[in-house]
Ligand SMILES: Cc1cc2nc3c(=O)[nH]c(=O)nc-3n(C[C@H](O)[C@H](O)[C@H](O)COP(=O)(O)OP(=O)(O)OC[C@H]3O[C@@H](n4cnc5c(N)ncnc54)[C@H](O)[C@@H]3O)c2cc1C
Ligand code: SF4
């Protein structure tokens with residue numbers, strides 16, 4: 001075993017993948033998690049994981065296509081070398097999962113069964129019923145338990161990460177964490193710290209995410225100097241069901257297995273959906289996007305649902321809702337087939353709404369679902385393959401040396417919009433490549449190994465955390481943190497989700513300041529020294545308020561539409577002219593504007609913590625393999641844009657070739 | 662069946678609380694305004710947002726365990742109106758059909774940490790004991806896994822949905838702090854890994870772990886477990902299978918002596 005230790009914070013797919021790989025590589029791991037790792041948020045993932053497979057290959061699909069779909073889906077905001085590497089690894093990741101015993105659904109011949117997901121024309125998604133995340137997480141959890149039994153991994157469950165420990169040169173030397181039962185605060189010295197702490201959906205109050213997804217850990221790293229990238233990119237999933245405590249997801253897999261989205265053609269049609277004849281149903285996604293149909297990427301599906309509901313077609317008078325139809329009448333697929341492939345999500349709908357979705361259409365609503373943004377991380381491009389140099393300690397490293405981020409906590413793979421079933425992939429991939437990266441880091445530790453550090457460094461860090469806790473526990477103002485959280489969620493959901501505009505964003509920032517002031521006046525209804533959940537929650541609320549501002553300011557500053565970030569004030573008007581020449585001219589204008597927008601905004605947002613608030617800067621995106629192009633997904637009426645863009649690219653290439661002569 | 666509950670109704674919630682592991686439990690009653698779509702988690706959230714008992718005493722929020730809120734992480738098991746189940750998938754409307762009051766209490770078979778939070782580490786330890794994993798050679802890329810039929814997959818998947826929630830352990834008459842019985846959930850996991858084509862190769866290790874004291878023979882076949890499993894894990898099937906397989910294993914070992 002190496003004498004160096006690694007601390008991994010978080011035991012979702014990313015953290016567990018890293019833990020098992022490092023353990024195999026004989027590197028000692030401390031694994032810290034707020035919940036027993038087997039209960040991590042990754043268990044919620046339903047639909048599947050993407051990889052080029054036997055079936056799609058037979059149709060001409062390649063890893064390159066997966067790469068291309070991912071980058072187009074992210075509207076080119078994803079750095080291409082890491083995405084390329086990930087897509088080329090995808091089949092290997094799935095082979096490994098298969099060997100670890102994940103009970104993937106099978107084809108009649110015993111191959112992995114596949115289905116289609118959004119943003120692609122290929123059936124590139126493998127799945128285990130409709131609980132793929134749970135099944136993948138269990139397989140990795142079992143492997144980590146195996147190493148735990150051998151003493152290579154030590155778990156600290158029900159422990160909460162409070163912050164990284166940096167030495168006076170700014171190198172990460174470990175972290176501080178707290179036992180959530182005894183409230184003991186302890187330093188964990190380490191030569192590398194990996195944050196695998198997931199997303200931050202709780203900033204929006206109710207979302208599809210689990211209760212520990214506050215972003216607290218990322219916020220604490222950000223507060224210590226780690227850059228936070230693309231905060232404004234938050235995915236709103238088109239199809240969830242409401243609850244008093246959570247918005248529960250109905251996976252994209254439902255549409256992948258032929259589910260259809262529609263509203264009655266007649267606004268406010270009072271009939272039961274089963275009584276509305278085919279001709280009187282408006283399948284708006286299929287009509288508007290004949291090529292991708294119900295499987296356009298999520299940002300587009302969500303905006304289209306918003307738009308029809310805004311036009312008065314909502315099927316629920318109180319909110320924006322549409323039908324998602326899995327009945328045999330709409331899909332032509334037999335109930336028993338869907339039950340086998342979608343069991344878990346059908347159960348969820350039945351359990352929480354009391355209706356069998358195979359007998360009548362589901363009512364579904366958009367819900368905050370995923371954070372594309374996260375801690376900024378580095379990578380090293382391989383000049384030969386255009387992917388990554390895997391033996392580089394830079395991969396997944398934040399700007400703080402020795403501090404890494406993987407999984408939903410990082411910003412790396414999904415650009416302005418994540419494609420369905422790509423997250424489980426990015427989590428496991430980033431976890432696995434930590435093996436070679438950490439081995440490389442340990443070959444040549446910048447500033448020597450951690451055991452040379454004075455004990456004082458760790459004592460002081462623990463001391464600071466204890467003081468902060470004492471200050472929190474002293475709070476006895478009139479504001480209740482749980483109620484403040486509800487208000488924060490309502491504010492953010494109202495103004496910083498699907499449709500954004502600058503006036504509202506400015507107003508949101510003012511209101512966030514006010515919430516921040518009220519936070520200072522909050523009181524803890526529990527100040528005891530044992531299993532104090534109020535303490536942990538209130539601390540996280542402070543973090544959420546801080547990140548909320550970073551998200552809202554990032555959104556305010558970015559004056560364009562890209563992927564999930566949609567500001568109608570800055571959308572480029574589509575060509576509409578009747579007359580062909582005029583239409584072409586409008587399309588030319590459109591392309592020019594789109595090009596100018598890329599010049600200005602095809603950049604990663606970087607937020608740096610300062611005592612006065614976030615300082616923003618922008619960094620170019622590495623688009624070295626695939627050139628940006630308009631993201632129309634074959635929208636009816638937008639063909640002319642694609643045509644003109646292609647012609648102009650060809651012309652520019654011709655001119656370049658001529659000039660070179 | 663009562664009439665549908667209307668807004669403005671006040672729910673009476675009786676919670677069995679305990680400050681620390683060694684302390685004595687006590688009961689508090691809360692009143693929570695009813696909302697549509699409420700589940701037990703949102704009742705507890707409402708109490709946290711206003712931790713005042715029915716008789717007007719300020720108190721601490723009730724501690725409870727949860728994460729996914731959609732019955733897939735296994736965290737939120739508790740006794741609700743005396744019955745063991747997940748708080749997140751337990752809808753208030755359904756409870757109100759049983760009676761006007763809601764009662765919440767921690768599981769009884771695991772040590773209480775605080776209020777409704779219990780320590781289930783014994784279950785995770787048991788998974789180590791039965792070696793509930795596939796002992797693969799390496800994580801390096803050495804190709805795909807074994808070919809598996811739909812039939813095999815359909816046998817494994819339901820077993821693999823066990824979320825270590827502990828409901829089955831709670832109702833098992835043989836499982837308690839005075840006994841070593843490993844309990845139904847880990848037995849089902851041993852059965853799962855023994856079905857896998859690669860897991861099979863180390864099946865006897867798992868069987869042997871279940872052969873001694875605390876193993877499969879301690880099961881009294883009461884079949885309480887299978888009735889409460891929220892994920893419908895085929896526990897009785899797994900117990901039967903492991904029972905037969907351990908017998909064969911014992912005979913094999915006796916012959917090899
Ligand atoms: C309902 C739903 C369905 C989804 N379906 C799919 C799908 O089908 N396909 C797909 O590709 N993606 C899907 N996703 C997205 C995907 O599930 C997540 O992005 C992914 O699981 C995140 O994994 P992770 O390892 O980054 O973090 P998580 O699984 O969120 O784990 C985070 C870990 O960090 C720990 N942690 C957090 N904060 C702290 C702290 N302060 N101290 C200590 N520990 C901490 C937690 O305890 C946990 O162990 C879905 C998401 C949702 C919400
Ligand atoms: S069958 Fe009965 S004794 Fe055996 S594990 Fe189940 S509940 Fe316990």
Ligand code: SF4
Pocket residue numbers: 822823824825826827828829830845846849889890891892893894896
């Ligand atoms: S078998 Fe069922 S009841 Fe028992 S722990 Fe697993 S999921 Fe829970």
Ligand code: FES
Pocket residue numbers: 726727728729730731732733734735736737738747748749750
């Ligand atoms: S909170 Fe996960 S099972 Fe209830």
